[in-house]
Amino acid sequence: MKAFIALVRREFIEHKGAFLYGPLLLVILLFGATVLAFTVGRVDARFSGAMFTVAPLRIYELGFLGFGVAWSLYLTGTLFFYCADGFAADKRNNSMLFWKSMPVSDFKMLLSKLTAAVTILPGTVFAVALLSGLLLYGVAFVTTMINGTGSFTALGNIAVVYGHVGLAILVTIVCGLLWYLPFMALVGALATAIGRWxxxxxxxxxxxxxxxxxxxxxxxxxxxxHTWDxxxxxxxxxxxEDGYVDVWFxxxxxxxxxxYTTDLIARMDWPQVGIGVVFALICLYVASEYRRRSNVNG
Structure with a gap:
């Protein structure tokens, strides 16, 4: 078990540039640009604060939900590139024999990569998404204070919105990972044979x-x-679509x-999710057998 945890941690260390440093850099640049815009007068803080007083909570909700959608799209694209790169990394950097010496099978080796793809790597992006929402609310609160309409009561209301939207983003990411799991496993399995292609x-x-x-x-x-459909x-x-979000909007x-969570879970096609999990495990098993046999023959 310790070896498996170490393998998952290795995936984070080797790919933290895409899942930690990259998102953090984007948040820093966005926050810096926002602060600079207020500092040099590109944005009227009083006008912005007045906007936030019209329907403050709705603006906070839409802003944070927009961040959530953006980070979800970033995560989806990055995970597929990770699967194409991470599953072929051992062969590409000639470290296959070293990792083969660990007390884990090829199947567990590949399973650790997929585990990282659905746990620690998305968790890192989710944490950055929460940070971006926190900075967004900080900017919104400061603009209302400058405008003279802000209060700590409003800050408390923002905190409630922050919790609800943060939970919704988390549930969406988890459900999305379950839904796209077979495709990530397929890309990873193919990568063991053909690499980044x-x-x-x-x-x-x-x-x-x-x-x-x-x-x-x-x-x-x-x-x-039928296949294409x-x-x-x-x-x-x-x-x-046609669910809670449309009604709320x-x-x-x-x-x-x-x-939102109740509606999303009720609308998920759970038999398809189960089929996807089984398909993913089959893909990993076939890839692990190819990996094991190709190592022996090589």
């Missing part, structure tokens, strides 16, 4: 499968097949993370 090849495979179905079973065209459903994480009630 795993991403374009993984995008090509569905087209090949849809083409084969079209040729064998018929249809209007390769993009009008299923992949279109399975690759789109639009579980919040057109209403006047404060954002409620419990209602």
């Amino acid at each position: 795993a991403i374009p090849v993984s995008l090509l495979l569905p087209s090949i499968v849809a083409m084969l179905e079209w040729v064998t079973l018929g249809g209007l065209h390769p993009f009008s097949t 299923y992949l279109g459903y399975r690759t789109t994480f639009t579980l919040v 057109i209403g006047k009630e404060p954002f409620n993370a419990i209602s």
Whole structure:
């Protein structure tokens, strides 16, 4: 178990540039640009503070939720590049024999990489997302104080919004990771054989499968097949459409993370999530066998 934890920690150390330093740099640049804009007069603090007094909580909610969406998109893209790079790193840097000497199997070695991809690496980005929301609220509170309309009561209300939106972002990230787990495992499994070309090849495979179905079973065209329809459903994480978010957005009630979480969990296709977990484990097993046999033959 200690060896497995050490492997997961290794993944964080080797990729903290993309999952920690990069996001922190973006937050620092954004915060610095915001402060500079107020300092040099590019933004009227009194006008901004007046805006926050019209519907302050809604503006705070929309701002933080916008940050959450942006960080979720960043995390999704970065994780797929991580899978293409991390699963092939041992072979690429000629350290395969060293890691093979550890008291873990090839399957556990690859499982540690996937575990890092769904735990510590997203957790780091989530922490940075919380920091960006905290800085956003700090700027909003300062502008209202400059405007003369701010109060510590408003700061308390902001804290409540911060907690609700932060919880919603966390739940969304967890559900998104579960939903896209099989695709990350597929990219990682392909990377053990073909390295960083795993991403374009993984995008090509569905087209090949849809083409084969079209040729064998018929249809209007390769993009009008059961395979393509299923992949279109399975690759789109639009579980919040026509749900709580739409109702909240057109209403006047404060954002409620419990209602959002309940709605999201109820709308998740959990059998598909289970199928995805099984598929991911199969991908890792096949990749580990290839890794083990190629090491022996090499």
